[in-house]
Amino acid sequence: MLIALVALGSPTAQARDRIPLPKPRPAAAPQPVEDRAAAGAEQRPDSAEPAGEPAQQSAPAQAEAAKPQPKPPSACRLALTEQIAIAPSIADINDPGGCGGTDLVRLEAIVLPDGNRVAVTPAAILRCPMAAELAEWVRTDVAPLATSLESRLAALDNFDSYECRGRNRVRGAKLSEHGKANAIDIRGLKLTSGRMVSLTDRASPRAIRESVRQSVCDRFSTVLGPGSDGYHEDHIHLDLAQRRRDYRMCQWDVWEPLPQIAPLFPAPRPDEAPPREVAADRPPERERSREPEPAQPGQAEPEQAQPEQAEQAAQPASPPVATKKAKAKLRKPRDDRPSERR
């Protein structure tokens, strides 16, 4: 009341000098910039300001209000805590050619339920859902496998994650899921013992490779490995591509531990091996060439029978008739071959 009376009873300029607070409502005179800043939002709502100046004044404020508003974290981001993975968020990527993505993270390590960390080497740039699925896979499915090898999982060998490229690096091919930060290529699992378990090496324990195959095909919509298309013989490709009717692709042949290619020549027959049946078919010829002395007619029969019996005992599964035929087949070309071989 007092202020009001004073304000009414004296000239405006005088009142401003005498009474610093509260600041008078903006009248004809424009306010200094500092005052505007100091007054801030408190003065803005009354919107009694003239139309000219305030337009410039509120535009940057609005821009500021719009800019710093970070996108609310996705449900995935909220769920991917540091108890599950070390995966800081990174800025959206908008590369040419439609590459990039939003809700991206840099997956540096996966935290196992026991607190141990599995490094992702190098760190993978992935969309949050892909990173989360990968983390759950390692925590739930892969870590126990390492335990079965009497070791612990130390690292995941990341061969490739985000990369703006066509499928299989083929020019002009459809954009790879790698270009959408929705895929990762993995070569192997590194154990704390120092051992590297390659997922595509026949020498790696087959049971491990089978288990990994099963688990990734359960989780990811695309799994490509050896035997798929020739581009994935040394790594496994995983992604979360969305397809019509939720079509999933699981193409990974877990090779046998031993080479599937037959050796070029059969192993040489040991000298101590009993004579083959085919050899026994023409004993007179061999005996003649070796020892020209006449065969003992009485013992000829048992001598022939003995090796045959021995061979039958050694190979009980194969019927003698079939063996004879097969060996006869083998022998036939061999007779023609010597001239070619030498």
Ligand SMILES: [Zn+2]
């Ligand atoms: Zn790939």
